[in-house]
Amino acid sequence: MMPRLYQSLLISLLLVSSGASAQTLLLIANVPEGSQFSEDYALSLLRGDQKNWDGGIDARVALPSREAANYDAVANLLLGSSGKRMQRLWFRLVFSGKVNPPAYLDSDADIIRFVLDTEGAVAIISEPASDMPSLTTVTVVP
């Protein structure tokens, strides 16, 4: 099953420069079969504005935990606020049933592994893994 998933795996790499640290962030996604990928839609999934992919498959969002290095950077990228505020937003969204609960992971490696393992997963990481291009087709988003 994994090879079939890999066939449709699409990794978007988004290069973002943070105002303060000019840190580079990458958008990665395990786009489910039958769904179209777009950067805006993937970002709306990460902000909790959408719950599913356009093909109807549940999106599985992976977010950096308080322990992750890009905790605030990702929040700043997505919402222009702190990581704490983003966590509260997702608390509200999940509690109200609008989205599926996200997975809070401590490192980019954990996030990449989660995305690779979970169909419909979407996440943002700081740096691509060295072995990631050999295993997946990655699209780097500038």
Next chain:
Amino acid sequence: MPATLNSIVYRVVIPMIIGTVVAGVLLLWIVPDRQNAALEESVKSELQSLSAAFAVSAQLAFAQEDLRALSQLNKLLSDDRRGLRVAVFLGVQGEEELLAAFPDEESSFDYLNEGSADFLRASSPFHTELDSGRVVVLFDKSNLRAQTTRLSLPLYFALLALMLIQLAIYSRLKRDVVEPIISAAQLADELGSGQLSQQLPKETRKDEVGILQSALRVLRTRLKLERRRNRRLMDSLESEVDKRTKDLQRALTAKDTFMAGVSHELRTPLHSVIASLDLIATDEQIQPKQEKNVHLARRGARALMQLINELLEFQRLSQTDVELQPEPQQVSRLVSDVIDIADALFQQSELSFIPKITIDADYWGDFDGHRVTQVLLNLIGNARKFTEQGCVTLEVHAEPHNDDASLRLNFTVADTGRGMDQATLVRLGEAFFQGDDKLSRRHEGTGLGLSIVKRILEAMGSELKVTSQLGEGSQLTFDLTVPRHHHLPSTSENTITEDGPSSVENARSIAPLSVLYVEDSEMNQMMMAALCERFPITLSLSNSAKAGYEAIQTQRFDLIITDIQMPDHSGLDLLAWFQEDPGANLGVSMFACTATATRQACDMFQAAGFAGVLTKPLTLDELAVFFNQQSVRYGEPSRG
């Protein structure tokens, strides 16, 4: 008959209504309120548990960054049908910030205000290293009320059903019990009042009402039978009464006829006795010793005559109403005549008679003077009879009445006799009653006088009032109101015998007259002959009407006196023959002489053509007056 509050309907239905109202109050207000309160307590408790559980989930979500529990909570709340609302606040109380809420689509979160009374609420705090807050769980009370209403709905239907059942019971009770009972009561009333033709319900019920109706049917049948039996009995009794009444009437008629006959037959010989005694008493050759005996004999004979007259009068009044002949009367003259007669009664008595009269001479009234005189003389005679010493008083008072259109006459006869006790007063006026036995034995009379007086006064519209005290005398009073006459009518005499008494001495001025006396009784002929010997009368006798008529044709008379009741032809026949012969009756007057000279008979005789009526028995005085009047009329002695 409208049902009253005492009706059995209301006595049954009113408690049912009260019970229904109590049940209604319980079911509609008290029970739901209690249920609501109990549910609220239960919900509050559950809310508290939920809020605690939710707080734990929130704490885990914050502390471990695992929001799956929150997702589960959301699913749980979405599946819950009770409309729970949950809010998560961050921060300390007073500076709280709403983090999340379920449902989240609320445009406003006013319900979260602590003051909202529309929700039940429970809250539980949570704490993490980074954040603290609390979870509030709310429950909409309207849902609770709706729940209570849903729970109570069967009770409402039960109440409605109960009311419908009561309505049905009331209707059934009224139709099947009360109305038949009222109808039966009315029927019983009608049966009680004798209406036995009322229809009873034909249908037969087998319940208590049916028993009642059946009893009424039996009662009606028995009443009908009883009525028929009573009717037969009544018919039988009526027939018996009718038969006995007829028998009694026949017996009374026979008695009356017998009494009339006996009285008449007694009067005729008594007439002779009195006339003979009168002749003896006036004989100038009578001895003093004989005179005393003759006086006693005359007194006894006159008493006997009075007795017979009273019997005849009483008998006549028993059979017919009192006949009144109202005529113009001068009241003072009538009373004066009564006093004259009464004076004569008291002349040979130790008693004194005291008249007290206050009457104007111009008081004339229309009334039967003969009857008033009869009443007064009867009362005076009675007073004299029952008074041993003292006096008898006659008081007469007259005064105009009714604007001078009538006169009110008041007559009082008082005596100083022995008086009467209450028992005697009660029986006074009964026929043949004369007070106690000792009294009746001591005093002569029939005991009919007051009875006759009462009947006469009743006919005049008056009544006799008697007051008496034993040992102190009696007072008898009556009033008469009579039409008044303001002009003085001319007097006319209807019967010669009503004139006042005249003495034999005055009769000596009588002119010689030729008189024919037609009489079938030889005794009466002899008496008339003996009496006429005292007057200058040439008397011819005939013993029948036919013989009398023959005498008239062959001889001229100044006067003809004829008996009425005679064999073959009566005095009326003789009058008719006499009137048919113009030559015979020229200047001759014919008088009737009869023992039954009632007012009606006198009127009839005069209407037939008689010049007057003489009443048997004739006394010497009465004949003297009669011949005297006729002498004046003829003026000259007889032509012989």
